[in-house]
Each structure stands twice: as C-alpha cells, then as structure tokens.
Amino acid sequence: MTKKLTTLALGVMLAAGPAMADLVFPSLSYRTGPYAAGGIQFADGYADYLTLLNERDGGIGGEKIRMPECETAYNTEKGVECYESTKGEGALVYQPLSTGIAYQLIPKMNVDKIPMLTSGLGRTSSKNGDVFPYVFNFPANYWDGASVIVKHILDQEGGDLNGKKIALVHHNSAYGKEPIRTLEALSEKHGFDLTTIPVDHPGQEQKSQWLQVRRERPDYVILYGWGVMTPVAVQEAANIRFPMDKMIGIWWSGSENDVLSAGAAADGYKAVAFHNVGSDFPIYDDLKEYVYDAGKAAGNGDQHGTTIYSRGLYAAMLVAEAARTAQEMHDTKAINAQQMRDGMEALEITEERMTELGMPKFGPEFKVTCRNHGGEGYAAVTQWDAKAKQWTLITDFIQSDQDIVQPLIEEDSAAYAAENNIPSHCD
Amino acid sequence: MFYREAGDFKTSYRADSQTFPIRFDRYRYYVVLAIAFLVVPFIINDYWANAILLPFLIYAIAAIGLNILVGYCGQLSLGTGGFMAMGAYACYKFMTAFPDLSMFINVILAGVVTAIVGMLFGLPSLRIKGFYLAVATLAAQFFLVWLFNRVPWFYNYSASGQINAPQRTMFGVEITGPLAPAWATYLFCLVFLTLSALIARNLTRGSVGRKWMAIRDMDIAAEIIGVNPLRAKLSAFAVSSFFVGISGALFFALYLGAVEVGEAFNIQKSFLILFMVIIGGLGSVFGSFAGAAFMVLLPVALKVVGVDLLGWPTDTVAHFQLVIVGALIIIFLIAEPHGLAQLWRLAKEKLRLWPFPY
Numbered sequence: 001m002t003k004k005l006t007t008l009a010l011g012v013m014l015a016a017g018p019a020m021a022d023l024v025f026p027s028l029s030y031r032t033g034p035y036a037a038g039g040i041q042f043a044d045g046y047a048d049y050l051t052l053l054n055e056r057d058g059g060i061g062g063e064k065i066r067m068p069e070c071e072t073a074y075n076t077e078k079g080v081e082c083y084e085s086t087k088g089e090g091a092l093v094y095q096p097l098s099t100g101i102a103y104q105l106i107p108k109m110n111v112d113k114i115p116m117l118t119s120g121l122g123r124t125s126s127k128n129g130d131v132f133p134y135v136f137n138f139p140a141n142y143w144d145g146a147s148v149i150v151k152h153i154l155d156q157e158g159g160d161l162n163g164k165k166i167a168l169v170h171h172n173s174a175y176g177k178e179p180i181r182t183l184e185a186l187s188e189k190h191g192f193d194l195t196t197i198p199v200d201h202p203g204q205e206q207k208s209q210w211l212q213v214r215r216e217r218p219d220y221v222i223l224y225g226w227g228v229m230t231p232v233a234v235q236e237a238a239n240i241r242f243p244m245d246k247m248i249g250i251w252w253s254g255s256e257n258d259v260l261s262a263g264a265a266a267d268g269y270k271a272v273a274f275h276n277v278g279s280d281f282p283i284y285d286d287l288k289e290y291v292y293d294a295g296k297a298a299g300n301g302d303q304h305g306t307t308i309y310s311r312g313l314y315a316a317m318l319v320a321e322a323a324r325t326a327q328e329m330h331d332t333k334a335i336n337a338q339q340m341r342d343g344m345e346a347l348e349i350t351e352e353r354m355t356e357l358g359m360p361k362f363g364p365e366f367k368v369t370c371r372n373h374g375g376e377g378y379a380a381v382t383q384w385d386a387k388a389k390q391w392t393l394i395t396d397f398i399q400s401d402q403d404i405v406q407p408l409i410e411e412d413s414a415a416y417a418a419e420n421n422i423p424s425h426c427d
Numbered sequence: 428m429f430y431r432e433a434g435d436f437k438t439s440y441r442a443d444s445q446t447f448p449i450r451f452d453r454y455r456y457y458v459v460l461a462i463a464f465l466v467v468p469f470i471i472n473d474y475w476a477n478a479i480l481l482p483f484l485i486y487a488i489a490a491i492g493l494n495i496l497v498g499y500c501g502q503l504s505l506g507t508g509g510f511m512a513m514g515a516y517a518c519y520k521f522m523t524a525f526p527d528l529s530m531f532i533n534v535i536l537a538g539v540v541t542a543i544v545g546m547l548f549g550l551p552s553l554r555i556k557g558f559y560l561a562v563a564t565l566a567a568q569f570f571l572v573w574l575f576n577r578v579p580w581f582y583n584y585s586a587s588g589q590i591n592a593p594q595r596t597m598f599g600v601e602i603t604g605p606l607a608p609a610w611a612t613y614l615f616c617l618v619f620l621t622l623s624a625l626i627a628r629n630l631t632r633g634s635v636g637r638k639w640m641a642i643r644d645m646d647i648a649a650e651i652i653g654v655n656p657l658r659a660k661l662s663a664f665a666v667s668s669f670f671v672g673i674s675g676a677l678f679f680a681l682y683l684g685a686v687e688v689g690e691a692f693n694i695q696k697s698f699l700i701l702f703m704v705i706i707g708g709l710g711s712v713f714g715s716f717a718g719a720a721f722m723v724l725l726p727v728a729l730k731v732v733g734v735d736l737l738g739w740p741t742d743t744v745a746h747f748q749l750v751i752v753g754a755l756i757i758i759f760l761i762a763e764p765h766g767l768a769q770l771w772r773l774a775k776e777k778l779r780l781w782p783f784p785y
Contacts, residue, residue, distance in 0.1 A: 031742030032749075040742075070734075071741035076683060076690060081478040081727065088474065103589055103685045107605035123587070172576055174587035174687050181586050198576070201689045299742075412586060419593060420604075 045312020
C-alpha cells in the first residue's frame, strides 16, 4: 500500500513538474459554452499546427513545443485562473481568442513580461507598440475589418455612399462595440447613415433587433457576431428576406457553423477574413501525414479545413515564426518570454516564407515594427456558397482606410498611456 | 472532549452572549483569524490570490449580503448580479472622479450607493412576496445591466464599453492595477470580509436581526407583535445591498481589474450567489463562507484532478464539472436542505458527545 502511494505520489510529481526546457505555448481555449463552435475550431487548428512542428521538425529549431491547454469557456474569471495557472510554466505567448480576456490581460502582460497576440481581436489601439510593448494584433484588427467592409460596400455602390443606410448589428460587448467609433468616422467621411443595433450575450434571441432592421430598411448590414449569435442573425436575416449579399460579417462571423444551419437561405452571405480559407494548401498534406493519420489530431478531428480552424493554423504559424525569429536574434534555442517578445516585434511574414511553410497566399505580407504591432491592415472578402458548402475569397486583400484608422489608434492609445502613466517604449 | 461547556463558567451576561460562547470554538476562531492575517499574506502567490482566495473572499461578502436578505429576512432576490454591477460601477465612478480618495472610502461609498439602489428595488417587497418578489428583483438585474451598457456616462465613454480600474495605492502599496502584489489585494479583501462578517453576525444576533427573522417566519404575526414590516424589509434590502455592493466593487477593482457588465454581472452571477447561500446554509453567516468556498474551490479542484493529474481533455473535464456540480447541488438539497452550515452544526454536536455518542 505504502509503495503504491509512493509511486502514485511520484507519478503526480512527475506529471506536475514541467520540463522547463520546452517552448511553452499555452492555449486558453474554449470548447464549452455558447462560443464553443468557434473556440473548438480555433483550438484544434492551433494544436494541430504545433503538433505538426513537433512531429515533422522536432519542434522549433530543434526545441520541442509543449502546449498546456486550459478551458476558459469564454469567461473572464476562468480566463484569469487559466492565465495564473499557466504563466509560471514558462509561457512564451498567450492567444486568448477572447476580447474580454484580452482586456483583462493587457495590463498584466507589461508586469509579467509575457507577450500576447490578439490577431483580429482584443484592444484595437494595442497596435501602437509604443504604448503596448507586450501586445500584438497583427495582421489586422477590428477597425481594419470595419473599414475593409465599408470599402467593399463602396465598391459595390460605385464609390458613392451618400444617403445610404448601414446598420451595425453587434454583440453587446467590448468586441461588438469596438468598431462603432471607426464606423462613425467613416460615416462622416462617406456620408452614410449608421444605425447600431446591439444584441445581448449570448444572442439566441434577436427577434426585436431584426424587426428594427426590417423597419429601418438599411441598404447594408454589418454583422459583428460571435458564437451562437451569428447563425441566429443569419437565420433571422433570411426570415425577413434581407438580401444576403448585402450582409457582411466580420471575420468572427464568417465560419461554416454560422451559415450551415440557415441552409440555402444563407447563400451569398459575405464576411471578411484576414487569411485565406479552404483546405487547398500543401500544408494539409503534411498535416495528414504527420498529425491526422498518426492519430494525433486535436479534439475530435472533424474540423479540418474550416475557416476558424485555418485561423488557428495561421495563429500558430505566426507565433512559431516569431519564436524562430527570436531564436535567431538571441542565438539561443530555449528562448524566454522576453526574447519571444523581441522576436514578435521583429517578425516579417513574406510570401516566400509562407510558400516554404506550405501556406502560399495564406495571409497578407507584413512586417512588425516597434511602433506598428498590427501589420498593414489587409483583409479580403469571402462569400458563402450554400450549394458547394464552402467559403471563397471574392476579392484580393484590401487595405483598410489608414487615414481613418491610424488617427483613431493614436488617439485611443494616447489616452490609455496618459491614464496609466505609461512611458514611451520605442524612444 | 471538544466543544464542551464543561468547566467554562460565565460570570456576566456579556460573556454569556458572545458570538462564540464555547472556549474551544473561540480559540479556533482566533487561530483562523491569525492564520488568515499573519500567515497567509507571507506565503501567498499570484495563482493562489487570483484564482482561489480573492474570488472566495469576494463571493463570501456577496453571499453574506444575500444571506441577510434571503436567509434572515426571507425575501427571495435574484438581483444580486445587478447590485454587484451597481457596486462596481459606483466604485469606478468614484475612482475616476476623485482620484485622491482612498480606495477604502471608495469601496464603502460604492456600498452606500448600492444600498440606496437596493432599497428602491426593495420597495415592491412591501406588497409582494415569494416568487413574485423574485421576479421583481429579476427586473433589477436586467435593468441595471441594461443601464450600464446603455448609458455611456457610466463607463466614461470608453470605446469598448468596458471599465478598467485605474491604479490606486494605499499606504504606498498598489492595491489595484497590474502592479498590485498578491498579499496586498488579499489583505484588503480580507479586511472587508472580516468587517462584513462581524457586522452581519452582530446585526443578526441583535434586535434588527430578530425583526428580520420574525418577518421571515410569519410577516403577519410579526406585524401584530410590533415589527414594522416597512422598516424591517427595507433595512434588510439596504444592508444586504450594501454588502453586495462592496463585493461588486472589490470584484471589479481588485479581482478582475477590467469588467464588462453583460459578461461579469449577468443573471448567472445572481444564481451563482443564490446557490452559494442555499448550499452553504440559509440564515447562517458561516454558511455564506462555506457556500462561497464550495462554489469557488470545487471547479478548480475538479480541474486540477481532471486535467493536471488524470490528463483528460479540457472539454471533457469542463462538461464533467457541470455534471458533478449540478449533481452535488441536488444531492445536498435532498440530503441536507439546511446546507453545509447544518453539517457543521451536526459535526459540532457529535464532537461534543465524542467519544460516547448516544
């Protein structure tokens, strides 16, 4: 009995004591709760890419990767618990995939000196690396998304939006409210009317909101939904016979889960994306060989090739490349979080590199600098084909209206810096 | 052997009516306080503070508040989340409007504001009771959350609608913001919890508490023997909301640091605290502590066992957590409807007879 207990205790200690030499990429995922539909896809993509690196290349630069996973259920309290329980393991970078948790962690990152990547989410003004040295949001942010959507609408309308009505149906949270300021600035510039229609968490009930859409008859609807909110919105739009090609979602409202339930009625619905979609990339051959067929796929292994799975792959690729950059910069394999941050700040994603990685044209090219942690703000528009059941890119990567977005970022980050007495990081 | 009055002679009424009349119990209480104040701050780390102790301390204050209303005064309330939000936003407004005001005063003021709001929403309790009152307080929950989402003045017109706690110090030590050391935030919350528990315990032992309990047990009879239902019910709402407001302020300023009202203070928060009170034990200050500890510790414990020790997938553990917590709640309510506090009481009775039970 004693022996048994000793072995057990020993096993527990071995299991609990992390091998410090690994590169630790914690995954604060959410596979449960009202936002699980997107959370599972992202977490699987993220995990599968890191598994591929481990299996094919033996990690990054010969250093193995370890990915402790922690379930947040998109809940900020659990997010805090997850962060605190993983940060001591030598975590190199966090990607919480939740704007609420990101807001929570932004001030802590400066103190704990761990970088965070919030691609296409989080606090938009964290693009200004001068104020937010530890937060990155390349390659695009919410305001870029809003601006690219408006640019696309301009394209559709022949360059004139005077007197047009655009409604923003948004999740009533930090995430959904982020684009309002940009859209207001854009509506002034282009002369369209903006109506904002909030939908409360979790968004299963939207009858009154779509009644309002029906009454106000906007020419376009911009949708900032996440989780169960998006499929409900698409269904309600279909119910009031709103033309689907005039409804454009942000990248978090553009996955298969969001449109499949509405069936044929969702045909033609559009969404922006900051990376390419589909599974027609050479990397999937490697994934199949080293991960799927080896039985090492994360989760149930049924999400391969979906839009947000691709986003998980892309997110993992970005941090893996940043880690590689950091290894070269500091000439050490076992980098720490500070060195990882330097690597992220020196990251350059080129078309050649993406092709090398088996992801040609998977995302825009960009280069991170000290003052620009957010890339160049390129995004493309995708459209849903209900018959073929797939998303396709219908435009090139379009750059957002930097004349509008950049001053807003400067203003918001300057206010944050003043409020919290943050010294300039770049000078 | 334990918990015996034998040999413990009281020579004054004062000594006889103290909170812990049994010597062993009293010393245990002093030891717990000493450990909490003098030992824990020296060994605490970020994980223990932010993942376990802060939520426990803060939820315990909220549970004490709700217990006064539901457990002592018998007024069922589902508005706790809304009142916590009121405390959080009041604290935020005081913090930003008067940057030099001490954080201690901010939190107290947040409690006072919440008490006033709580009294307003308590007015319907004079006419309706039971489930109907629960629905009326549910209105408070939805109205307050809607208000803080809708009116930009409450979140100082920030782009995201979030409120962020600015950095504040006390005696030269940061207690809010990212630089705050774990021991400082812990001690700050612990002081509030200790004071809240002392006040609550003494209120409920005194004439005010007796009036509340009279109203709870039979309001018509209470009225006939001279208890003013208006004053009793509204004072219960005020005191309860005061504590809940304090917990909301601490929840926002010290624990989370950034809050989004729809996410942090939604209806689930009201239910969570109601569960704490029911599982802990209605009408018991100790029950509030036990319930808060149960609801905070159980998920963390299950996670540690499931994910870290057994290596199960995180989603399986998360689902199991729901099943286990749900099952435990049902089992508790069937096996011990008076909650953990009753188990504690029974354990004490058994200990008094030990080793010769009959």
